[in-house]
Amino acid sequence: xxxxxxxxxxxxxxxxxxxxxxxxxxxxxxxxxxxxxxxxxxxxxxxxxxxxxxxxxxxxxxxxxxxxxxxxxxxxxxxxxxxxxxxxxxxxxxxxxxxxxxxxxxxxxxxxxxxxxxxxxxxxxxxxxxxxxxxxxxxxxxxxxxxxxxxxxxxxxxxxxxxxxxxxxxxxxxxxxxxxxxxxxxxxxxxxxxxxxxxxxxxxxxxxxxxxxxxxxxxxxxxxxxxxxxxxxxxxxxxxxxxxxxxxxxxxxxxxxxxxxxxxxxxxxxxxxxxxxxxxxxxxxxxxxxxxxxxxxxxxxxxxxxxxxxxxxxxxxxxxxxxxxxxxxxxxxxxxxxxxxxxxxxxxx
Amino acid sequence: xxxxxxxxxxxxxxxxxxxxxxxxxxxxxxxxxxxxxxxxxxxxxxxxxxxxxxxxxxxxxxxxxxxxxxxxxxxxxxxxxxxxxxxxxxxxxxxxxxxxxxxxxxxxxxxxxxxxxxxxxxxxxxxxxxxxxxxxxxxxxxxxxxxxxxxxxxxxxxxxxxxxxxxxxxxxxxxxxxxxxxxxxxxxxxxxxxxxxxxxxxxxxxxxxxxxxxxxxxxxxxxxxxxxxxxxxxxxxxxxxxxxxxxxxxxxxxxxxxxxxxxxxxxxxxxxxxxxxxxxxxxxxxxxxxxxxxxxxxxxxxxxxxxxxxxxxxxxxxxxxxxxxxxxxxxxxxxxxxxxxxxxxxxxx
Numbered sequence: 001x002x003x004x005x006x007x008x009x010x011x012x013x014x015x016x017x018x019x020x021x022x023x024x025x026x027x028x029x030x031x032x033x034x035x036x037x038x039x040x041x042x043x044x045x046x047x048x049x050x051x052x053x054x055x056x057x058x059x060x061x062x063x064x065x066x067x068x069x070x071x072x073x074x075x076x077x078x079x080x081x082x083x084x085x086x087x088x089x090x091x092x093x094x095x096x097x098x099x100x101x102x103x104x105x106x107x108x109x110x111x112x113x114x115x116x117x118x119x120x121x122x123x124x125x126x127x128x129x130x131x132x133x134x135x136x137x138x139x140x141x142x143x144x145x146x147x148x149x150x151x152x153x154x155x156x157x158x159x160x161x162x163x164x165x166x167x168x169x170x171x172x173x174x175x176x177x178x179x180x181x182x183x184x185x186x187x188x189x190x191x192x193x194x195x196x197x198x199x200x201x202x203x204x205x206x207x208x209x210x211x212x213x214x215x216x217x218x219x220x221x222x223x224x225x226x227x228x229x230x231x232x233x234x235x236x237x238x239x240x241x242x243x244x245x246x247x248x249x250x251x252x253x254x255x256x257x258x259x260x261x262x263x264x265x266x267x268x269x270x271x272x273x274x275x276x277x278x279x280x281x282x283x284x285x286x287x288x289x290x291x292x293x294x295x296x297x298x299x300x301x302x303x304x305x306x307x308x309x310x311x312x313x314x315x316x317x318x319x320x321x322x323x324x325x326x327x328x329x330x331x332x333x334x335x336x337x338x339x340x341x342x343x344x345x346x347x348x349x
Numbered sequence: 350x351x352x353x354x355x356x357x358x359x360x361x362x363x364x365x366x367x368x369x370x371x372x373x374x375x376x377x378x379x380x381x382x383x384x385x386x387x388x389x390x391x392x393x394x395x396x397x398x399x400x401x402x403x404x405x406x407x408x409x410x411x412x413x414x415x416x417x418x419x420x421x422x423x424x425x426x427x428x429x430x431x432x433x434x435x436x437x438x439x440x441x442x443x444x445x446x447x448x449x450x451x452x453x454x455x456x457x458x459x460x461x462x463x464x465x466x467x468x469x470x471x472x473x474x475x476x477x478x479x480x481x482x483x484x485x486x487x488x489x490x491x492x493x494x495x496x497x498x499x500x501x502x503x504x505x506x507x508x509x510x511x512x513x514x515x516x517x518x519x520x521x522x523x524x525x526x527x528x529x530x531x532x533x534x535x536x537x538x539x540x541x542x543x544x545x546x547x548x549x550x551x552x553x554x555x556x557x558x559x560x561x562x563x564x565x566x567x568x569x570x571x572x573x574x575x576x577x578x579x580x581x582x583x584x585x586x587x588x589x590x591x592x593x594x595x596x597x598x599x600x601x602x603x604x605x606x607x608x609x610x611x612x613x614x615x616x617x618x619x620x621x622x623x624x625x626x627x628x629x630x631x632x633x634x635x636x637x638x639x640x641x642x643x644x645x646x647x648x649x650x651x652x653x654x655x656x657x658x659x660x661x662x663x664x665x666x667x668x669x670x671x672x673x674x675x676x677x678x679x680x681x682x683x684x685x686x687x688x689x690x691x692x693x694x695x696x697x698x
Contacts, residue, residue: 026450026468026469027450028466028467028468028469029466029468029469029541030466030467031465031466033464033465036545038544040449041469042448042449099389099391100376100389101376114557114565114568114569115379115382115594116379116382117377117379118377118378118379119378120375120376120389121375168680168681171676172676177673177675177676178673178677178678189677191683192378193378193387195387195681195683196682196683197680197681197683198681216463219463223462295675295676295679295680296676297676297677297679324525324526324527324673325674326526326527326528327519327520327521327645327646328519328538329527330519330646331517331519331546331647331648332515332517332540332544332547333546333547334540334546336448
């Protein structure tokens, strides 16, 4: 489903067309060795005609931005703040419009006929960086690392709440990626349950570890370093690659090289290594893919039963909004990707 | 994530605002009794400000449409055709840009280091209706039924191919729903594997049947008919409801009332009952929700081991493209829905 919804600039070509057809004559089902999900890699789909015209991005004015004067806009006071010269540069604060709320008691599960309902208890916080226009790749590297460091602090603090099972950290950049506010910000949501998608990955990772006595992500990194076709960049601490099983066109995963189950368990050097590659990956996407909207998010071990999940390997996934889930994806959970990850790595390198 | 990407007309209000806040003070986790998926129902999220401006739909001209003169545009000859007065009204034909291809042999699974790959063998077909502008709700009812009848014929025919495990039938209407061509069309994709999302639903349905000796969907229908708050419409053969566990705002499910595992096993009366409700539901969405793009798709028993799946109950799911999956949904597989299904039923009734 290769089409940029409402955001291609100036009718630039659609980027799916970059895939050489002769390269993969037949499509493939690829099974994710961790999550067990299937993906259809179908390069020929990128060649089909498109009858819709794309439109330009419209940026929101700074004057109406609720993240410029935080107090005046009625935001909650920060729970964490990083200042420079007495001025805030980065804050973490509770979301004014939370999907989940923090309560003293753990959530109750209730049955209602055939249905099961659990109270929406959890944490929903925002991390906001000061500059209205500087998205993650444009931040000074010291601020990018500080963003990661503050995420780590929230992992450690929320971990003390025994009702919480998982903390999801993610970014929505641009309206087609689900951002409602243009000012750069990042979200933290702590949940009383382990989400099914995450649980499937833990299960796959545990099964692989049991069978092979090694971490599946470490083995994938070793395979990719040997093959040298899907690696985009690496430094002494981290590696960025176009996954063999890419759900979305131009998807990238960034791993710390040293095995570590938990984001908050990594050294500052490892966090810095990943932050540097996240910045360079997003900068390459902006330059090479026509400044797409994107999401990125952290996949890490849960807050509960930490020892049980030592087989897991935390990482960051980046998904530019080049494609949109259509009926087939909604109906089946299988993504059709028209762009070969080998091509992606070549382009973003 | 309540925001209409690139398609709200004339800056009409965003429809999430319809939810009364006082109605559900706290958000809820709701667990789907069939698929086991979690959804967060968070009405307050619908009230947050939006700094992006929506844009208008741009319709493609008829003159460049590849589905007007099928032969001239290089399409494959139809495998099924419904004519009136010697002119085609509906055709089913192989997709010119297939995600999967039909081959004589069943697909092989290959191992490549930690990865597993299966050849992309299957069927990818289009059903095209004649009129360039008439989407499903605008079709003459006799054509709407004929569309369903032709789907049924393809289920029966492709079922004879023992390599195929599941046939997914779906519609993408409008660019934000993944359509690349504006001319109304529907897609059929037969797969050599049962997709994970479908498998989870079969598993949930089977577990419920084992425990309760009844069909989970039949019990949901009975519960909803008693509660009378989430039913949108019904006739003697079918029922349309806003699901208690709605992943997307304004999602609707339509069931045949008489238990039937397989779409192609239903009577013509049942197909007609469902087709009528699908037309009226889509017409109500067009009128009440500002003509959103949408997807709809059929969930039905697999092509293989049919007797094993008699507990299942086929149905149609309709998902208007009011929201977009953002970082949280991608990261966790949990959807955040800001619109209470009780409100949806009231609005679409």
